[in-house]
Amino acid sequence: xxxxxxxxxxxxxxxxxxRRSWVTLTLILLSAATWTSxxxxxxxxxxxxEAYNELVRxxxxxxxxxxGRVIGRAKEVGLxxxxxxxxxxxxxxxxxxxxxxxxxxxxxxxxxxxxxRVLIGQTDGDYWWTPEFLARIFLAGFALMLGLAGPLQDRxxxxxxxxxxxxxxxxxxxxxxxxxxxxxxxxxxxxxxxxMTAVRSRESFGPTTVELWILGIxxxxxxxxFLGLGIAIAHLATSEYxxxxxxxxxxxxxxxxxxxxxxxxxxxxxxxxxxxxxERGQRERYADAxxxxxxxxxxxxxxxxxxxxxxxxxxxxxxxxxxxxxKWLDGIAEVRRDTDQTALQWQSVRAKQxxxxxxxxxxxxxxxxxxxxxxxxxxxxxxxxxxEALVRDRETMLASRVFDDRPSANLRVPVAGRTFxxxxxxxxxxxxxxxxxxxxxxxxxxxRLKEASSSLGLLVFWMAATAIVAVWVEARALRSPLT
Amino acid sequence: MIAFRNVTLEITGRxxxxxxxxxxxxxxxxxxxxxxxxxxxxxxxxILGLAPISSGQVLVNEFDVVKQPLPARKLVCLVPALAPxxxxxxxxxxxxxxxxxxxxxxxSMPETVRALRRADVPDVLMSQRCSQLTQFQRLCVxxxxxHLRQAAVLAVDEPASDLNMRQRERLSRxxxxxxxxxxQVVVATRDEAFARxxxxxxxxxxxxxxxxxxxxxxxxxxxxxxx
Numbered sequence: 001x002x003x004x005x006x007x008x009x010x011x012x013x014x015x016x017x018x019r020r021s022w023v024t025l026t027l028i029l030l031s032a033a034t035w036t037s038x039x040x041x042x043x044x045x046x047x048x049x050e051a052y053n054e055l056v057r058x059x060x061x062x063x064x065x066x067x068g069r070v071i072g073r074a075k076e077v078g079l080x081x082x083x084x085x086x087x088x089x090x091x092x093x094x095x096x097x098x099x100x101x102x103x104x105x106x107x108x109x110x111x112x113x114x115x116x117r118v119l120i121g122q123t124d125g126d127y128w129w130t131p132e133f134l135a136r137i138f139l140a141g142f143a144l145m146l147g148l149a150g151p152l153q154d155r156x157x158x159x160x161x162x163x164x165x166x167x168x169x170x171x172x173x174x175x176x177x178x179x180x181x182x183x184x185x186x187x188x189x190x191x192x193x194x195x196m197t198a199v200r201s202r203e204s205f206g207p208t209t210v211e212l213w214i215l216g217i218x219x220x221x222x223x224x225x226f227l228g229l230g231i232a233i234a235h236l237a238t239s240e241y242x243x244x245x246x247x248x249x250x251x252x253x254x255x256x257x258x259x260x261x262x263x264x265x266x267x268x269x270x271x272x273x274x275x276x277x278x279e280r281g282q283r284e285r286y287a288d289a290x291x292x293x294x295x296x297x298x299x300x301x302x303x304x305x306x307x308x309x310x311x312x313x314x315x316x317x318x319x320x321x322x323x324x325x326x327k328w329l330d331g332i333a334e335v336r337r338d339t340d341q342t343a344l345q346w347q348s349v350r351a352k353q354x355x356x357x358x359x360x361x362x363x364x365x366x367x368x369x370x371x372x373x374x375x376x377x378x379x380x381x382x383x384x385x386x387x388e389a390l391v392r393d394r395e396t397m398l399a400s401r402v403f404d405d406r407p408s409a410n411l412r413v414p415v416a417g418r419t420f421x422x423x424x425x426x427x428x429x430x431x432x433x434x435x436x437x438x439x440x441x442x443x444x445x446x447x448r449l450k451e452a453s454s455s456l457g458l459l460v461f462w463m464a465a466t467a468i469v470a471v472w473v474e475a476r477a478l479r480s481p482l483t
Numbered sequence: 484m485i486a487f488r489n490v491t492l493e494i495t496g497r498x499x500x501x502x503x504x505x506x507x508x509x510x511x512x513x514x515x516x517x518x519x520x521x522x523x524x525x526x527x528x529x530i531l532g533l534a535p536i537s538s539g540q541v542l543v544n545e546f547d548v549v550k551q552p553l554p555a556r557k558l559v560c561l562v563p564a565l566a567p568x569x570x571x572x573x574x575x576x577x578x579x580x581x582x583x584x585x586x587x588x589x590x591s592m593p594e595t596v597r598a599l600r601r602a603d604v605p606d607v608l609m610s611q612r613c614s615q616l617t618q619f620q621r622l623c624v625x626x627x628x629x630h631l632r633q634a635a636v637l638a639v640d641e642p643a644s645d646l647n648m649r650q651r652e653r654l655s656r657x658x659x660x661x662x663x664x665x666x667q668v669v670v671a672t673r674d675e676a677f678a679r680x681x682x683x684x685x686x687x688x689x690x691x692x693x694x695x696x697x698x699x700x701x702x703x704x705x706x707x708x709x710x
Binding site: 008016157159168 | 494525528531533534535553554556557559560561563564565567568569570571572576580581583584585589
C-alpha cells in the first residue's frame with residue numbers, strides 16, 4: 001500500500017512539474033546552451049591542439065638547426081617539456097585549464113609556459129561557457145525553483161490543507177513530492193547528457209559516451225541537493241516573497257559566487273605570491289647571485305695570471321680555471337640551495353592553500369561539482385600531480401647535468417686592462433634525444449572513479465542531508481492543525 | 484458515528500477547545516456555528532487527528548483519532564475552507580488523485596464522470612483546469628470526491644462564505660443529499676442562517692466551548708431536503 005501510494009504521489013508530482021511552462025522553457029534553453037557550449041569546447045580544443053603542434057614544430061626546427069645538440073638558442077626549446085592537450089578538459093574549467101601548456105627550464109627552476117589559450121592569443125570571452133558551468137548554474141537554479149514552486153503553490157492555493165486531511169502519512173506525502181521532483185530532474189539531466197552526446201558525436205572529439213554519461217552522477221546528486229533545499233526553504237519561509245528571496249541568495253552563494261570566490265578567500269587567509277610573480281623574483285635573484293660569483297671567480301683568475309700579457313693569458317687561464325673550478329661549482333650549488341629554499345617555502349604555502357581549498361570545497365556544492373567533473377574527466381588533482389612529478393623529475397635531472405654541473409663555464413676575466421670572455425668546455429653537451437616529449441599515463445576510467453569517490457561521497461551526503469531536511473520539514477508542516 | 488468526550492485542545496499555549504463533548508449519530512447533518520476563532524476549524528482538525536488533543540477522546544466509528552489517526556482519517560472526507568484544488572490539474576485529474584490517495588484503487592473514468600454528474604458538475608467543466616473553477620464548482624468537485632471515496636463522514640469548513648443565495652441553496656441540496664444511512668455531514672460555518680436552513684442539529688461554539696443553551700435540533704427549512 002505504502003509503495004503504491006508513493007508511486008501515485010510521484011506520478012502526480014511529475015505530471016504537475018511537466019505542466020509548468022518554465023520547466024519546458026528551461027529544458028529548451030538548457031539544450032540550446034549545451035549545444036553551444038560543446039561546440040565552443042570543440043573549437044577551443046582544436047585551437048589548443050594547433051598550439052601544441054606549433055610547439056612540436058618549433059622543437060623539430062631547433063633540433064635540425066643545432067644538429068641534435070642542446071646548445072645555444074636551441075637550449076630553451078630542447079629542454080622544454082610540452083603538455084599534450086586533453087580533449088576531455090574542454091568540458092570543465094579544471095586542472096587541465098589551470099595547467100600551463102608546457103615548461104621551460106631555467107637554472108632556478110621550471111618556468112611555466114602560458115596556458116594554451118593565452119599562448120594562441122584567444123580571448124577569454126566564451127571561456128566559462130562549459131558544460132560543467134551549465135550544470136552548476138542551470139541545474140542548481142532549476143532544482144531550487146522546482147523545490148520552491150510546488151509547496152509555495154500548494155500553500156497559496158490552499159491545497160496543502162487538503163493534503164493534510166488525506167489518510168496518508170505526512171512523511172509519505174513529503175517523500176512523494178521530493179521523489180517526483182527527482183524524477184523531473186532526472187529527465188532534465190538525461191536530456192542534457194543526450195544533447196552533449198549528440199553534439200560530441202557530430203564533432204567527433206572529446207570524451208567517450210560512457211565518460212560523458214558518468215558525469216550525470218555528480219550532476220544528479222548536486223541537483224537533488226538543491227531540490228531538497230528548495231522544498232525546505234519553501235516551508236520554513238514565512239511568506240512566498242521571502243522564500244524566493246532566500247532561494248535566490250542560496251543559489252548565488254552555493255552555485256555562483258561560492259565556487260568563484262573560494263580562491264580569493266584563500267588568498268586573503270593565506271597570502272602567497274602568484275606563480276609568475278614568484279618565478280620572476282627567483283630568476284632575478286639567481287641572475288644577481290651568478291653575476292656576483294662570476295665576478296669574484298673572474299678576479300681570482302685574473303690575480304693568478306698577474307703579469308701575463310694579453311697573448312700569454314689565454315694559455316695560462318685554462319690551467320688556472322682548473323684550480324678554481326671547485327670554488328666555482330660550490331658557488332653555484334650555494335645559489336641553488338638558496339633559491340631552492342625559497343621555492344620550498346613557496347611550495348609549502350601553496351600546499352597549505354590547496355589543503356584549505358579542499359576543505360572549503362566541502363561546504364560549497366558548486367565547487368564540489370566542479371571538482372567531481374574534473375576528476376571524472378581525468379583532469380583532476382591526480383592529473384596535475386602527475387605533471388608536477390614529471391616537471392620535478394626533469395628539473396632534478398637538469399639541475400645535476402646542466403645547471404649545477406654545466407657543460408661549459410663562461411667567465412669574463414680582467415687581464416692587463418682588458419676583459420677576456422672565457423669559455424671552458426667541461427664535458428659533453430646534451431642532445432635533444434635525452435629530452436623526449438613524455439606524457440604521463442592517461443588515467444583509466446576506474447582510476448578516475450576512484451579519485452572522484454570522495455567528491456561523489458560528499459555529494460551523496462549533500463543530497464541525503466537536504467532530502468532528509470526537506471522531508472522532515474514538509475512532514476512537520478503537513479502534521480500541523482488546519483487554520 | 485463521531486464522539487467527542489471531554490476534549491480539550493491546546494495550540495501554542497492557548498486552549499482552542501475546552502471540555503467539548505457531543506455525539507453525532509449516523510444520518511445526521513450537524514452544523515457548528517460560531518464567530519471567527521471560536522474553534523470551528525480546530526474541531527474539524529480534531530476529527531482528523533491533526534490537532535494536539537491535550538485531554539479527552541475523539542472517536543470516529545470506534546477509531547480513536549489519536550491512537551489510530553490514519554484509519555480514522557480514511558473515514559472522513561474533509562473539504563477545507565475555499566475548497567482548494569491543485570490549480571495545475573484538470574478537474575478529472577484532481578478528483579482521481581484526491582480519491583486515489585484515500586483508497587486502494589484509482590476510480591475508473593466512468594465512475595469519476597458519474598460522481599461528478601451526481602455532484603452537479605457540468606460535463607463541460609470536467610476537462611478544464613481547476614484554476615478556472617469558481618468556489619461553488621470546486622465544492623461540487625469535492626462532493627464528488629466524497630461520493631467516490633465512500634467515506635463515512637463529510638466534514639466541510641466554511642462552505643458558504645463567498646456564495647450567492649442561489650449557490651447556497653444548490654449547495655445545501657447537495658449536502659443534504661450526502662446524508663445517507665451510515666453517513667454523517669459536519670459543517671463548520673459562521674453563517675447562522677445558512678446553518679438553520681441546512682442542519683438537523685446545530686451546535687454553538689464560543690471561545691472553544693459548546694454553548695448548551697443554543698445547541699438545538701432544528702428542522703431544515705427547505706422542505707425538499709426531507710425528500
